[in-house]
Amino acid sequence: MHLHVRHESEYTYDIPVALGPQTLYLYPRAYPYQRLLDYQLAIEPEPSRIVRNIDVEGNVQQLVYFNHPTKHLRVIAEMTLQSDEFNSFDFVLFPFETQQVPFRYPKSIEDLLQPYLQRVGLSERIESWAKQLAAGAGWQTTSFLMALNQAIRQFTYEIREHGAPFPPEQTLVLRKGSCRDYTTLFIAACRSLGIAARFVSGYLFGNPQQEHQLHAWAEVYLPGAGWRGFDPTEGSIVVNRHIFLTSTAKPELAAPISGTFSGQANSTLRSELVFV
Numbered sequence: 001m002h003l004h005v006r007h008e009s010e011y012t013y014d015i016p017v018a019l020g021p022q023t024l025y026l027y028p029r030a031y032p033y034q035r036l037l038d039y040q041l042a043i044e045p046e047p048s049r050i051v052r053n054i055d056v057e058g059n060v061q062q063l064v065y066f067n068h069p070t071k072h073l074r075v076i077a078e079m080t081l082q083s084d085e086f087n088s089f090d091f092v093l094f095p096f097e098t099q100q101v102p103f104r105y106p107k108s109i110e111d112l113l114q115p116y117l118q119r120v121g122l123s124e125r126i127e128s129w130a131k132q133l134a135a136g137a138g139w140q141t142t143s144f145l146m147a148l149n150q151a152i153r154q155f156t157y158e159i160r161e162h163g164a165p166f167p168p169e170q171t172l173v174l175r176k177g178s179c180r181d182y183t184t185l186f187i188a189a190c191r192s193l194g195i196a197a198r199f200v201s202g203y204l205f206g207n208p209q210q211e212h213q214l215h216a217w218a219e220v221y222l223p224g225a226g227w228r229g230f231d232p233t234e235g236s237i238v239v240n241r242h243i244f245l246t247s248t249a250k251p252e253l254a255a256p257i258s259g260t261f262s263g264q265a266n267s268t269l270r271s272e273l274v275f276v
Helices: 107-112 124-136 141-153 168-174 179-192
Strands: 002-024 034-044 049-054 060-065 070-083 197-204 215-222 226-231 242-248 257-262 267-275
Touching: 070 242, 124 141, 124 168, 124 179, 141 179, 141 215, 141 226, 168 179, 179 197, 179 215, 197 226, 215 242, 226 242
Parallel strands: none
Antiparallel strands: 002 060, 002 070, 002 257, 002 267, 034 070, 049 060, 197 215, 197 242, 215 226
């Protein structure tokens, strides 16, 4: 199927400001079953320069530079993708000992995965909870991941458009949060059992609750399967309705637009996301 997204963000300042370099993560990542057909980026005021590159984690990064003061910054990204159906469970975990948790990756892979194995935000409560879920799933890797997805799916969802994710233990204790809170808890639980996991930001088609805002989910690295997406907000494995913008070991690096300005202005943000 074709997915067409129009994402508009506008920052308004009450007095003119000098914009520093702005970093954009608004260009979709390539996946075997998903192909970018068209991409348009419009920015006001007109930038003096746009540099498009690949960051340290393989994401498309767009750096935008400006020469003149302005009272607003408007960014519109439009994209069309061909997104094909695929079997999310069409893989075999190998080496076979990785079919059960906890496990250790082969040394050559483990070295590369270190940023995604760091026990950031982990606590004894989260580790104990993850082990209970794993035991209930017979310590089977895939079954544990699906059980973890379903457990978080039962929490109370709340829309929180701005701000950093809550600490994972807070989300677990309160049993509520936004998609990025769910995702950081999912990541912490996976890492507690030795599964490399990362934060993904993008779009989700087909869920009215998510279609008008950025979405977040997790990817885990499974030997023999590579990076596979799990969406605890949906309670499911990721299929062809998700559009990937950026993936990172550190959720704070996934902002679609980040940068600075010089001046004493107050700013407001308006954002609009539409699937066509």
